[in-house]
Amino acid sequence: MSLTFIDLFAGIGMFRIGMEKAGHKCIGWVEWNKPARTSYEAMHDTKGEWTENDIRNVTGTGIPAADVWCAGFPCQDISKNGKQEGLAGEKSGLFREVIRIIRETEEAKKPSRLFFENVENLLSVNKGWDLFRIFDYLDEVGYDPEWKTINSTECGVDQNRTRIFIVGHLRGHNTRRVFS
Structure with missing residues (x-):
């Protein structure tokens, strides 16, 4: 089954890729x-695709309908090499923009799946509470992570690089588990 994604x-x-x-x-x-x-446009055929420069300018009414939204949100505030402010940090806190956009998106246009990636330290930063907060945000907007x-x-x-992957399933749609 082929899916569309943003x-x-x-x-x-x-x-x-x-x-x-x-x-x-x-x-x-x-x-x-x-x-x-510039690299993205050189590496990929983006002709005719919707694009935006800043996640903060994306709206639920402006984003096109897609089956999946992929988001490797910034890790600088989560990484062991950073200040470890977690989701309270300016960069990693941009995760909440995805939640805002979902809230603004009409039900019929919401993606059936969300697919996130970040550094392993997301499990530990702020004693694991940021990962819990992500799950809580996803639950609030109707996704089972x-x-x-x-x-x-x-x-x-x-x-040797460990990453955390999170898949959110829109409640009532496509509830088949990805990870076993």
């Missing part, structure tokens, strides 16, 4: 960093 916090498009390799189609993307936008940590070595990459 690439939020797109960077240079690593979520997109994975989703397209899985047979899915990107219909839009959001990235504020100019060099990353599941999560799993995956090390890049498990995927054949010669690099």
Whole structure:
């Protein structure tokens, strides 16, 4: 089954590469960093796709309907190398913009799945409360979350990096679990 997706916090498009390799189609993307936008446009065929420069300018009425929203939201405030302010930080706190957009989106246009990625320290920052807050936010907007940590070595990459992946299922739709 082929799904449509929007690439939020797109960077240079690593979520997109994975989703397209899985047979899915990107219909839009959001990235504020100019060099990353330039790279994204050079690396991917973005002609005719909806795009926005800043997640804070995206509205629930303006974002196109898609099956999945992918979001590798900023990790700077979550990472062990940062101040570990978590979701209270200016950059990592942009996660809440996704929640705002969902709240603004009419029910029929909401994505059936949300797909998030971040650093493993999301499990520990603020004693784990930020991960709980993410689950709470998802619950408030009608999504049932599941999560799993995956090390890049498990995927054949010669690099030892663990990431947390969170999938939110729109309640009443597509409740099949992704992680087992």
